[in-house]
Amino acid sequence: xAPLTPIQVSQYAANSYLLVSGLIPxxxxxxxxxxxWQLLQARPDDRATWPQKTAHQAYDSPELLExxxxxxxxxxxxxxxxxxxxxxxxxRAYAINVFPTPGEWKWPHPHIDHxxxxxxHKTFPRAFRIAAMTFLSDVxxxxxxxxxxxxxxxxxxxxxxxxxxxxxxxxxxNQELSQVALGDPIxxxxxxxxxxxxxxxxxxxxxxxxxxxxxxxLNAKW
Ligand SMILES: [Fe+2]
Numbered sequence: 001x002a003p004l005t006p007i008q009v010s011q012y013a014a015n016s017y018l019l020v021s022g023l024i025p026x027x028x029x030x031x032x033x034x035x036x037w038q039l040l041q042a043r044p045d046d047r048a049t050w051p052q053k054t055a056h057q058a059y060d061s062p063e064l065l066e067x068x069x070x071x072x073x074x075x076x077x078x079x080x081x082x083x084x085x086x087x088x089x090x091x092r093a094y095a096i097n098v099f100p101t102p103g104e105w106k107w108p109h110p111h112i113d114h115x116x117x118x119x120x121h122k123t124f125p126r127a128f129r130i131a132a133m134t135f136l137s138d139v140x141x142x143x144x145x146x147x148x149x150x151x152x153x154x155x156x157x158x159x160x161x162x163x164x165x166x167x168x169x170x171x172x173x174n175q176e177l178s179q180v181a182l183g184d185p186i187x188x189x190x191x192x193x194x195x196x197x198x199x200x201x202x203x204x205x206x207x208x209x210x211x212x213x214x215x216x217x218l219n220a221k222w
Contacts, residue, residue: 003071004078012079016153016202019188020075020195024067024134029193033136035063036095036216050214054098054206064093067134067218072195076222079197080129087129090220096133098144098215101208105142107185108205110149112156113221115174123160126200127170128221133198136216139190144209146196149182152203156180160201170200177203 004020012018024032039059042049068089077087114121114128121127139145159180160167167173182203188196198204209215 002078002084003075009078012197012199015148015150017148017150017196017198017204018079019190020197021191022193023072023075023195024069024193026193028066028069029136031063032061032067032218033192033216035061036097036136039095040097044213050099051097052099053101054096056094056096058092058094060092064095064218065089067093067136068220072132072134075195076130076132076197080222082129087222094219096206096217096219098206098209098217100211100214103208103210105208105210107187108147108207110147110152110177110182110185110203110205112170112174112177112201112203114200115170117169117171119171121170123167123170123173124164128200131198131200131202131219131221133196134218134220135190135194135196136192136218137214138192139188139215140211140213141187141189142208143189143211143213144207144215145188145190146198147185147187147205147207148196148198149185149203152180152182153199153201155182156201156203173201 073087074084
């Protein structure tokens, strides 16, 4: 059965992203968070053990991969407009953890993914079907939540279609992002087990974590 409602699917199409609260069952998310702390060789209650800056790392951990439940993968397929069984579990869990840093929180600059020049990703057909951030810690305001620009997908698609040869690559489109009137961004706040899905043309950004707790999350793309 499709995990999401037609309204959620419409919201994703309109906004370029969808936050699904509690999509990962609490016991699964809790096990994954504990496993990630062990992999980091750090303890949540001992700040001295925390890494100093944002860390990207892929892991084989079964506890992390368990987050890619049937419901989660089905939701990804549903939003991507594909048959439910077409989105498979990733082979590795790719963690992007944002550790607290001092300083004043600022709105970050937007980007689109798959926009590294050397990687050569094309804008059409879509560079990937869908992306998901699965959160393994609670994230308060200014705690490193993903920032999204609602409706940015439609704006960027329109721009790309206005000159398909100029914007043939995701890199070229991303270069132009600062010239697009994207509107006001939204800073997401999250609970462990929440999943933020976003489309391949959704302008988004990581943000600084000035809270007193690390932000733990997994990123996946299909
Ligand atoms: Fe990104």
